[in-house]
Amino acid sequence: MRWSSPLGAVVLVAGVLSAGAYVVAVLDVALGRLTAAGHLRLRHALRQPLDETALLLLTRPSRTERPDAQAWALAPALLGAMAAAAVATVPLGRGIAVADVADGIVLFGAAMAMVMVAVYLHGWSANSPMPLLGGYRFIALALSYEMPLALVLIAAALPAESLSVGAIVASQHDLWNVVRQPLGLPLYLIAGAGLAFWGPLDTADGPDLAGGTTAEVSGPSRVAWELARRFVLVAVAVMGAAVFLGGWQGPMLPGPAWMALKTLVLLAGLVWMAHRVARVRLERFVVVAWTVLIPLALVDVFVSGAIAL
């Protein structure tokens, strides 16, 4: 099957996203239990996400007074579609990519910028206070993580002298970017957690807002939203594995296996962080992002640029 054909593209992207979302859900239950009770029950962790999804699907969809029904229904679709577009730019093995285009990293950036639109619309269109506050929180969060995210990706593109994700993977043949640019991956993972409003940065959908943008959503559209949010987290991990951990390159195992392994490591790290690091107040994160993370990301760009010269 040619992966750039319509059918191949759908199979590949949908397969990666669904498998990734299930892995995230299982890891979430397992690592949550490990953190809280000190032991993990794998069989329980494998079943729990499916049970919860089935229960949510059977829940009656809730309604609010005069919502923007179209935007409310389309927000999860937009979020999921942007995650799919982001994954499509990443080669998952030698020559296994849907669209390893020449400006792939810019396409990833554009898709991830649209996440802000999806989350804000999801909060705004419910016409209800808690979701709206969640939407505004995400804007403040997004404006803080976007600069570090863009800068570390630019820094990773510098040694490759190309904006194509495939070329960035190839440029790490001798030395992975995680070693060459030690600031890159930690900054990327912080920004990535913000991008999927995950872990310590989940205040947009946080419990202190009764669920934030999801406060008024139940039933199938809640399932769609939670899935789309995990798709974004998977897209972050897939891109992180390609850009910082050498992508599909590695000894012995075939390319896709290395890619799956590296993505799994990053996903486990992100889920672990969600259970071990306390939720960060948004005002504090905004200050830290603008005064610490952006200058660090700039140092990353300058040093990487100087080395690449």
Add this chain to the structure above:
Amino acid sequence: MIRSGTVDIAFWMFSAGSVVAAWLVFRTDSMVRAAYWLLASFAGVGALMVLLNARFLGLVLVLMMAGEMTIMAVFMVMFMMNPAGLNPMTMVHQHRTAKIAGVFAFAGLALVGLVADFPDRPADARRDPTSDLGRELLGDSMLVFETAGVTLLATMIGAIAIASKRGRYGDAEQGSAPPALEEKPPEPAGMEH
């Protein structure tokens, strides 16, 4: 390579979509919806630029506009004193002036479209438009580019200086106490100096 028939269909789809979305900006009754219809229109233009092989510019247009339209919506909501932008409000004002300006703008652009002698020079497909753009921005156009960049940077620093918590109008938390519920509210806390 994509066949030219597909490109033609995509071109007409994105063009028509952009025009309809731009029209809907003025037909909707909410600032947030208006901002995002404008974003849809820009995204269509970005897709047209990608079709014209200006991939980098098209993608950057979408990337920038996603954030900018959101910020624009937030600013409009803040300035209009419309809590959250949820209340319906009309998006068209000054009907007579708007109609005259619209007719003149349309006539002018249509005239250009009909009369102008558009160049017909197929570009070399092997050229990389992104690297050409980079060389242009850091070569001959560097002065223009850097002047615009430094001006915008100065504007941003000025805006932050005015808006920040410890800005030139004093501490942001001073004098912003909510009014009391009595008939004649007392002086809000923090206004005495």
